[in-house]
Amino acid sequence: MRMMVEDQHLAAAAATGDAEAFSVLLDRHYDRVFGLAYRMTGQRAEAEDLTQDICAALPAKMAHYQPSARFSTWLYRVVVNAAHDRRRRATTHNKAASGWGDWELDRQAAIADSNSQLDWLTGAMRGLPDDLRDTLALILDEVTHADAAEILNVSPGTISWRVSEAKKHLRALKQQEDAP
Amino acid sequence: MSGPFDDFDDFDDLKTAMRAATPTPDATRKAKNIALAGKNFATRQESTAQVRFTSDRPKKGLFRGVFSMFKAISTRQALTASTALVAIGLFVYMPALQQGPDGLTAPTPEAAVVESLAGSLDSDGRARLQAAGEAEELSVAPMEAPVIAEQADMAAPVDTIAGLSSSTSVMARPSATAKMEARSLPSPPPGYVDDSQLRIEADTEAYPDAEPNPLKITTDEPVSTFSIDVDTASYAILRSSLNRGRLPSPEQVRIEEMVNYFPYDYAAPLDEVPFSTRATVIATPWNPDTQLVHIALQGEKPALDTRPPLNLVFLIDTSGSMDAPNKLPLLKQSFQLMLGQLRPEDQVAIVTYAGSAGQVLDPTPASDRATILAALDRLDAGGSTAGQAGLQQAYATAEAMSEEGEVSRIILATDGDFNVGIHDPEALKDFIAKKRETGTYLSVLGFGRGNLDDATMQALAQSGNGQAAYIDTLSEAQKTLVDQLSGALFPIANDVKIQVEFNPAQIAEYRLIGYETRALNRADFNNDRVDAGEIGAGHSVTAIYEVTPVGSPARLSDPLRYQAAEETATSAEYGFLRLRYKRPGEHTSNLIETPILPGGEATPDMIFASAIAGFGQLLQNSPYLGNWSYAQAIALANGAKGDDAFGYRAQAVQLMRLADRLSQ
Numbered sequence: 019m020r021m022m023v024e025d026q027h028l029a030a031a032a033a034t035g036d037a038e039a040f041s042v043l044l045d046r047h048y049d050r051v052f053g054l055a056y057r058m059t060g061q062r063a064e065a066e067d068l069t070q071d072i073c074a075a076l077p078a079k080m081a082h083y084q085p086s087a088r089f090s091t092w093l094y095r096v097v098v099n100a101a102h103d104r105r106r107r108a109t110t111h112n113k114a115a116s117g118w119g120d121w122e123l124d125r126q127a128a129i130a131d132s133n134s135q136l137d138w139l140t141g142a143m144r145g146l147p148d149d150l151r152d153t154l155a156l157i158l159d160e161v162t163h164a165d166a167a168e169i170l171n172v173s174p175g176t177i178s179w180r181v182s183e184a185k186k187h188l189r190a191l192k193q194q195e196d197a198p
Numbered sequence: 199m200s201g202p203f204d205d206f207d208d209f210d211d212l213k214t215a216m217r218a219a220t221p222t223p224d225a226t227r228k229a230k231n232i233a234l235a236g237k238n239f240a241t242r243q244e245s246t247a248q249v250r251f252t253s254d255r256p257k258k259g260l261f262r263g264v265f266s267m268f269k270a271i272s273t274r275q276a277l278t279a280s281t282a283l284v285a286i287g288l289f290v291y292m293p294a295l296q297q298g299p300d301g302l303t304a305p306t307p308e309a310a311v312v313e314s315l316a317g318s319l320d321s322d323g324r325a326r327l328q329a330a331g332e333a334e335e336l337s338v339a340p341m342e343a344p345v346i347a348e349q350a351d352m353a354a355p356v357d358t359i360a361g362l363s364s365s366t367s368v369m370a371r372p373s374a375t376a377k378m379e380a381r382s383l384p385s386p387p388p389g390y391v392d393d394s395q396l397r398i399e400a401d402t403e404a405y406p407d408a409e410p411n412p413l414k415i416t417t418d419e420p421v422s423t424f425s426i427d428v429d430t431a432s433y434a435i436l437r438s439s440l441n442r443g444r445l446p447s448p449e450q451v452r453i454e455e456m457v458n459y460f461p462y463d464y465a466a467p468l469d470e471v472p473f474s475t476r477a478t479v480i481a482t483p484w485n486p487d488t489q490l491v492h493i494a495l496q497g498e499k500p501a502l503d504t505r506p507p508l509n510l511v512f513l514i515d516t517s518g519s520m521d522a523p524n525k526l527p528l529l530k531q532s533f534q535l536m537l538g539q540l541r542p543e544d545q546v547a548i549v550t551y552a553g554s555a556g557q558v559l560d561p562t563p564a565s566d567r568a569t570i571l572a573a574l575d576r577l578d579a580g581g582s583t584a585g586q587a588g589l590q591q592a593y594a595t596a597e598a599m600s601e602e603g604e605v606s607r608i609i610l611a612t613d614g615d616f617n618v619g620i621h622d623p624e625a626l627k628d629f630i631a632k633k634r635e636t637g638t639y640l641s642v643l644g645f646g647r648g649n650l651d652d653a654t655m656q657a658l659a660q661s662g663n664g665q666a667a668y669i670d671t672l673s674e675a676q677k678t679l680v681d682q683l684s685g686a687l688f689p690i691a692n693d694v695k696i697q698v699e700f701n702p703a704q705i706a707e708y709r710l711i712g713y714e715t716r717a718l719n720r721a722d723f724n725n726d727r728v729d730a731g732e733i734g735a736g737h738s739v740t741a742i743y744e745v746t747p748v749g750s751p752a753r754l755s756d757p758l759r760y761q762a763a764e765e766t767a768t769s770a771e772y773g774f775l776r777l778r779y780k781r782p783g784e785h786t787s788n789l790i791e792t793p794i795l796p797g798g799e800a801t802p803d804m805i806f807a808s809a810i811a812g813f814g815q816l817l818q819n820s821p822y823l824g825n826w827s828y829a830q831a832i833a834l835a836n837g838a839k840g841d842d843a844f845g846y847r848a849q850a851v852q853l854m855r856l857a858d859r860l861s862q
Contacts, residue, residue, distance in 0.1 A: 024441075031442040034522055034646065035243045037236065039442060044235055052223035057216065066227050073231040077239035084523050143216075158216040 025089035033083045040080060044073070047090070050159075051097055057155035058101045060144035072100045094161065095169045098152060105148065142191050146184055153180040410448075410818055411710045411717075415755050416702040422710055423718040425730030426495065426694045426739045427452075429656060430678070431644060433459035434668035436817065437849075440856045446817060453712030453814035454741065460810065460846050462738045462803040464496035472690040473497045473733055475790050477775045478798035482744055483808055483834050484815075484826035487752030491698070491708075491743040491794055492804045493775060497690050497733045505688060505735075508544040508607070509561070509599040513592040514577060515612035516552040521579035524670065525646040529611050530574050532643075532675030537571070539683045540564035547595050548573050551588025561599045586626060596638045605688060606638045610658070613646040630661040631729065637783070639689065643678070644668040656715065663692055663732045681844060688735040691779040693787065695730045696741060697723045698794070700773040706753050707746040709822065711811045723778060726787050733779070740807045744822065745772060772796055802838040806847060809835035813854055816861075828858035 025046070031039035051072055056065035079096055083089070143151055156166040157177075167174040414422065432455035436446040467474035474496045482488045512533060520526040540546070541564060548559035548570075559573035589610070596606040630640055640662025642655045659666035667678045695718060700708050722728040733739060746753050773794040778787040800808075812831045815823055832854045839847045 027441045028443065030524065032239075034524065036442065037239055037243065040239050041232070041236055042443075044232055048228055048232060049223060052228075053217075053220045056220050062221055066224055069223065070227065070231045070234065073235035074238055076235050077242045080239070081242070081522075158213050160213070 026085055029080070029083050029089045029092075030085045032080050033085075040077065043089075044076070047093055048073075050090075051093065054094060054097050054155055054159055055101065057143065057158065058098070058152055059104075060141075060151070064104075068097075068101055068104055071104060072097060075100065088165075091165050091169060094156065094165075098156075098169055101152070142188050145191060146187055150180050150184040150187060153177055154184045157181055409714065410815075410820060411712075411714055413707050413709045413754060413822075415707055416700045416705050417758075420702060421697060421699045421720050422708065422743070423695065423697045423720050423723050424710065424713045424741070425716040425718055426696060426733065426741070427454045427713060427716050427731050428458055428733065428737050428739060429455050429659065429666045430459040431655065431666045431668035432456060434670055434674055437853055438668075438670045440853050440860065443860065445857060445860050448818045451814050451817045452715065453811055453818075454716070455712075456814045457712065457740045457742065457807050457810045458738075460806065460850070461844075462494065462496075462740065462807065463840075464494040464738050464803065466496060467498050471788075471790065472779070472781065475775065475777055475792055477792060477794040478800070478804060479745075479772060479794065479796045480798055480800040480804055480808065483805075483812055483830065484823045485744070485752055487750045488744050488746045489796070490808055490811075491745055491772065492798075492800075492807065493696065493698075493741040493743075494804075495694070495733065495737075495739040495777075497735055497737040497739075499736050507601075507604050508540065508688075509596060509604055510540070510544065510546050511592045511596045511599070511606070511608045512546065512548045513588055513608050513610045514548060514550045515588075515610075516550045516577055516579050517613075518552075518579055519613055520645070522646055525613050526577060526579050528669065528672065528675070529643075529645055530577065531672055532669055532679055533574055533611075534571060535672075535675055536679035536683065537564065537567060539680055545599055546570050547599065548577075549588055549592045549595055550577060551591075552579070557591060557595060561595070589626070589629070593633050593638060597636070600637065607664070608638060608640045608662070609643060610640060611643045611645060612655075613644070627657055627661040630658055634661065634663050640664045642666045645670075660731070661729070663689060663729075665734070677844065677846070689732045689782050690735050691733045692782055693726070693728075693730040694733055694739075694777065694779040695723050695728075697776045697778075698743065698773050699776070700745070701769060701771050702748075704748060704770065704772050704796075705745045706748045706750065706757075707755060709744045711742045711744060712814065713741060723776070726778075726780070726785065742808065742811050747772075770796065802840045805838035806835055806840070809838060810850065813850070813857070817857065828854055828861065832858070 025043065028036075028039040028043045032043055048069070052065060052069045055068040055072070056062065059065050059068060076096065083092060143154065146154065152170060153166060156169060157163070161169070163174050163177045163181075167177045170177070429452075432450065432452035435450055436456070439446040439450065464476060465474050474494075476492075476494045476496075478492045478494070480490050480492055482490050514529065516526065520529075537546070544564040545561045546559070546564055547557065547561045549557050558576065559570060562569050562573075564570070589608075592608045592610075596608055600606040634640070640658060641664035642659040642662075644655050644666070645668075655666045665678075667674075669675050669678060697720070716731065718728065718730065771793045775792050775794055777790040777792075779790075780787050809831050812823065812826060812834070813828075816826075816828060816831060832851055835847065835851050835854065839851070842848055
């Protein structure tokens with residue numbers, strides 16, 4: 019019955035402790051969160067873990083949601099920040115240990131999921147520098163340049179520049195692979 | 199070059215490709231993650247609830263938190279999964295902690311263990327736990343308490359979990375090892391679980407307990423007496439409930455407050471009386487065989503240029519519970535809006551109450567906006583609530599400000615938690631009533647949900663001859679504090695009581711719609727010592743009776759066989775309306791009398807009021823509506839929106855639509 023209620027109202031209710039509103043809201047947005055997490059990490063297993071991080075921390079963050087912000091924009095910012103945190107942590111840990119086995123298994127599973135062309139795209143995304151990849155991940159998810167600028171806390175001009183840089187990178191990669 | 203990605207300017211292709219490349223989330227992980235979020239949400243509510251000191255927690259609210267927690271993790275999959283989840287929950291809680299304090303203070307010992315553990319996993323799969331702030335390695339032992347609690351909560355057998363973890367080997371990350379270890383801890387001491395869960399207080403709102411007025415038989419009880427009510431809080435509360443996707447509970451619905459929320463353009467009064475009185479008989483929308491008696495009072499419009507200077511004391515609750523976006527920040531914005539409506543000779547003072555009461559702004563002329571705004575800006579939430587001390591200080595300030603011929607009013611802004619330090623709410627009401635005699639009035643503004651003590655708010659405002667309003671949005675603040683400020687602040691008549699005597703020769707049965715909390719005894723009407731509601735400048739007040747004429751097929755009671763009704767009056771009048779009021783500062787009441795005659799013509803205002811009355815009864819599941827439905831209420835209200843300069847009526851129609859869908 020609460021499905022038709024707007025995100026903002028649900029979020030405001032959740033911010034003040036309404037568990038049911040929180041649960042409806044999370045149900046509604048879980049797939050989008052995961053989708054963005056996937057595009058930002060480029061790995062299925064990483065995306066699952068990142069989504070889990072976000073789910074665990076979301077209740078605490080929810081209390082600080084301001085009704086003036088659009089909920090989807092707010093949530094994207096939470097995802098982006100969580101992804102950045104995770105990257106920072108990942109660089110401080112030595113990842114070249116036992117975890118690799120699982121990682122490779124997951125990666126193979128992910129590869130099997132999609133055809134080779136799409137795999138090229140995700141692979142290429144993975145090859146992008148972090149800031150370009152983040153920007154592209156948002157823009158490819160129908161986020162406007164203005165919203166992406168707000169989410170990533172940079173100017174709209176920077177977003178446009180990053181998008182064109184990302185395109186250049188992808189193009190260059192493609193040419194490189196096409197070359198005999 | 200060829201291929202779909204040659205031209206990267208064609209972003210739509212890229213978007214489609216990207217979307218196709220994004221896998222769907224793992225269903226098991228999704229259920230687990232959502233359950234984990236639900237659990238953390240419940241834990242967080244629990245610890246938040248515990249920093250609040252409530253002295254009068256209603257009994258019925260006790261178990262709600264537990265229910266809502268289970269509701270949040272209700273799928274079978276989630277229930278079996280959640281025992282194994284707790285270890286993950288412990289370490290992934292870390293991101294929140296790393297980003298600094300989240301505003302919580304003083305969690306309980308149990309909660310402290312959960313929240314102070316910032317654990318991370320080494321690549322070799324061993325769990326390393328860190329106490330927040332220290333980099334010291336600890337043993338797994340401190341995890342025991344929360345893990346035990348979780349395990350016992352869900353009572354999931356161990357083999358279920360073992361099966362689960364093996365079936366999800368695709369995502370067998372190092373964490374799997376840690377969670378299996380964490381699970382194999384000793385069983386909890388008896389009684390532990392109940393203790394930890396019963397303290398959840400998701401909802402401590404309190405509402406007055408009043409059954410809808412029953413049908414009265416005219417021959418048994420020809421006289422109906424009540425006090426007017428200009429509060430509007432009930433409408434704002436039910437709006438906030440509906441917007442959250444929940445039907446309000448019947449006790450949250452006070453129909454007179456819904457009807458009186460809307461401005462009506464009733465005929466202005468003549469010179470000698472402060473307000474006009476009209477009684478009109480119109481058709482009942484939900485029953486062709488009954489009629490409505492629509493009683494309308496319209497206060498005189500204020501002559502704003504000549505109004506006396508105003509002394510306002512803002513009494514602001516700055517206890518810890520006010521620290522939410524829809525409480526203190528909204529309150530500050532609301533008062534800033536209001537400031538624009540004041541005149542240079544008005545004075546404003548601010549008293550706050552939290553752990554202790556304090557005056558944060560000495561009486562300051564309204565022209566000195568900068569000083570007042572700076573004082574508002576400095577307000578900060580923290581501490582518990584000492585309402586009584588605050589109220590006493592506010593009254594002392596108001597009395598010091600008051601000069602001859604001036605109006606003093608205290609505006610109490612609170613989220614409703616008002617009872618710490620007051621053992622006897624009756625004593626508080628008496629205190630306010632006594633102060634009212636000296637000419638200082640009290641209005642109450644409610645903010646935020648979850649803890650709203652609507653009953654106390656209403657009682658205080660009634661004792662203080664003021665209005666109780668609930669502010670959930672800035673536009674509601676605009677309505678209460680700007681558009682209708684003069685009505686809220688300048689009383690034109692006090693102790694307004696209405697008494698209707700129905701004519702048994704014409705009316706077999708009658709029913710007052712709403713005003714349940716305002717009922718008076720028949721003898722109270724002429725007793726000037728009995729307090730009643732006030733009308734402010736420009737206020738309109740509406741009361742509606744549903745009446746069943748003699749001989750109507752809608753009559754619900756059978757005429758008595760042995761005691762023939764004594765029909766002494768054979769007049770065509772349906773009844774007689776009497777109204778008493780006192781002018782401000784006077785102690786004897788004036789009487790207005792007017793007969794209620796059939797055959798009135800309904801104006802759009804009256805039709806809209808009856809549609810709202812119908813809406814309120816639908817929300818109360820009233821048995822008197824027959825098959826009348828939301829669809830008909832919507833059509834009726836839509837046809838009677840009139841000018842609707844502020845859009846209030848259009849909003850009401852939206853709410854009816856929402857209620858219609860929610861009730862299906």
